[in-house]
Amino acid sequence: MKTFKIIANWSSGALWAMLVICIGMAGCEFDPPSNINITDDTNISGYLRQNPDEFSSLSHILEISNTEGFLGTYGTYTFFAPDNEAVEGYLQENGLSMDGLTEEDAKDIVRYHLLTDTISTAGFTDGKLPIATEYGKYLITGAEYEDGETFIRVNRQANITESNVKLGNGILHEIDNVLSPPTKTMAQWLEENQQYSIFSQALKETGWYDILNQEEEGQWYTVLAESDETLAEAGYESYQALEDRYSNTGDPTNPSDSLNLFVSYHILPDIKYIADLVTATAHETEAPQEVVTIKLNGTEVLVNDDVFFGVHEPGSPIIREASDFSVTNGVVHSVEDHFGIKLRAPVPVYWDVADQAELRQMTTVFRVPGAPKYTFKLGELSKMSWEGNYVDNEVVYNPPALNEQYFVNGDFIDFGVASNRLTKLHITTPVLVKGRYKLWVCYRARGSYGTQAKVTLNDEDIPGSRLLDTREYFPAGLDDVDEAEARGWKKYTALTNSRNWVGRLIGTLDVQTTGEQTISFERVAGGTDGFWMDMLHFIPDDMEQQWPKFNIDGEMVYPED
Known part of the structure; x- marks a missing residue:
């Protein structure tokens, strides 16, 4: 039985308010989840x-x-x-x-x-x-x-x-046990785990040990470590064998030395557990202009599983039971097979725009069917910013609706780029490998409520690009996919033929530097409601553009053979 104590100096108004709340709560029924x-x-x-x-x-x-x-x-x-x-x-x-x-x-x-x-x-x-x-x-x-x-x-x-x-x-x-926080830095953890003795020695010889032994506010690292067993299977049974193979300058501390680059290629400049790695197809490393790619094959997470010039190069699996080890300045993973820097071709990125780090932490809202909308103020999203007359109520996250919708993963963001509201929106993309990509904006058509906007890459015009016009629906009767693509259209969802869900080709991006990019949308005309954005597709210009399509749960769908 609960006992309530009422403090004597409460005002009568406060007591009445408390009484109203209690009565209201007594009148509510709560049917909890079965678990x-x-x-x-x-x-x-x-x-x-x-x-x-x-x-x-x-x-x-x-x-x-x-x-x-x-x-x-x-x-x-x-x-x-x-x-x-x-x-x-x-x-x-x-x-x-x-x-x-x-x-x-x-x-x-x-x-x-x-x-x-x-x-x-x-x-x-x-x-x-x-x-x-x-x-x-x-x-x-x-x-x-x-x-x-x-x-x-x-x-x-x-x-x-x-x-x-x-x-x-x-x-x-x-x-049944008290949890203890990590007490060792990444460098110390790897040194004390003898199965990584060769990799740890490589850290010391290249100068990376000292860097990974530091603890600084906001500075995190992720290491994809290779065990002695993994290196031995690749022919390196000692540190000296590894240095003999990779060090091309004789000075492993030189950032341009191939051994230094090998080590830095196994270090990511952020804290990324396996759950974080699988959210993007490419991740920047400490090796300049180099990324590792990540592919999820069933439950297996593969590093650098790629196709180059039509030849499949098998990736290195992340060993789950030997990964996700927290240290004071990051997280350590172990890989099954040896890998080094390789020639990197552009890879497609199919990005759900609502997949933002801040939203992922809102577990009662993010992708929860029927959850309330969430309105962001300027500065609350680290990878998005915007400008305009009113900036604090114009970017709204919409969780999956209880009635069936066709947004990928059920959610979308409503950007108020519209008359007398937001004038410009800036979005930081996932990592894109240097190369040429066709940019598709996937949205829900809004008719007369939509907006026409100019799209730029890193504040530079996209040559030959078209304006994004979210007033436009998918053209009626346009059933030939080749003709649709030639005219800059595609249907990106797999479960509906509705003309409302539209993939629109903006133009071809020439990404000069591997890394995150900035895509900006500047209002040109129209609109009282802005646009409802679902996905951005960055597809290498020499690859298939119409497929895959996406189910509501985010699953990729390919044409039947």
Whole structure:
């Protein structure tokens, strides 16, 4: 039973407001998802106190950290709660006692187990959770088989023993071990794991060890490491054999030395877990102007699985069980096969514009059917900016509707590039390999509400390009795909013949430098509603343009043979 205490100096107005809220809540019915356990407790702190046989030690840690009150208020949290046995084992293993815990030590424990969003196990993926902990580090989850049972394992450190306990301020998952944040830098982690002794030595000889041993605010790295076994299979059984093969200047510290380039090609200048890698077909490396490509083949993630001049070059699989290892300055993955820098041809990029990092962290909104729209203010999206008379209510994310729509992944962004609203929109693209691409803008036609806009690449005109006009529908009766392509049209969705969902060819881009690019849209005429953008397709100009098409779930569809 819940006990409510009313503070004596509350105003009568506040009490009336509280009464109205309580009556309103009493009149609401909540039908929870089947995987959610319901409890009468109103908050995380209360639940821990009321279950001392399991959580008295954790409750004490909350008291020491002065976070008990914080977790006793309403909010939206996910808390991984180690039981008493887990806490006692953690203290003993680390030579600590409950009485000897400082407030800061206790806060660090709480922060590393707490996320400021409600994430049930249904929202877990085999990899990192969508948002970081309050400690500032990501947790990873995955299913593991142990003693005849399947568990969800967190950070390879703890099993979830009871999941999805729904509380008044979030969700609690009980775990059987205390989670510990990473304490070693990438360089230290690789050095201490002897299966990477050759790769670690290469880091030292090229100067990359010192760089990967630094911890700087906002500076992250991802390493695609090759184990001694992988290198031996490629013919390099020692560091000296690797240097003899690659170092062409005799000075591996020289950034232009081929060994230095080999090492830098295995380092990405950002933190990218497997879940991040598979969201793009190409990723920049620390080797200048060089990218690695990523392909998802079923559940297998392949590095540099490409076709060059009609010849398939098999990629190097990422070893999942030896990857997604968090370090203080990034994440380490292990690859199965040796790979080096290779001649890189342009690869197609089929980009869902709504796939933005900030949106991915909004787990209650991003691609959740029936979720409310979200309006972005200028500056809230790191890869988009805009200009105009009114800038804070004109970019709106639309999650999948409950009624059937044909947007890829169900969602789109409504850009208010329209009369007396936004005048210009700038979008940072995924990585594009240097080369020539045809640019297709995929949108939902808006008729008289649509907008006509000029499209530019990196603030430069696109030679021979046409204006984007979202007032235009797909032409009626245009059934011949070759004729459609010649006229700059395609249907990019697979499940509808509606003329509303349009792929429009803007022109051919000449990408001079491998990396992210900026596509800008400047209003020319028309429009009271702007445009509803779904995808951007960057397809090498010598490749098939009409296929693949896309299902609502994002699956690529190719013509039947």
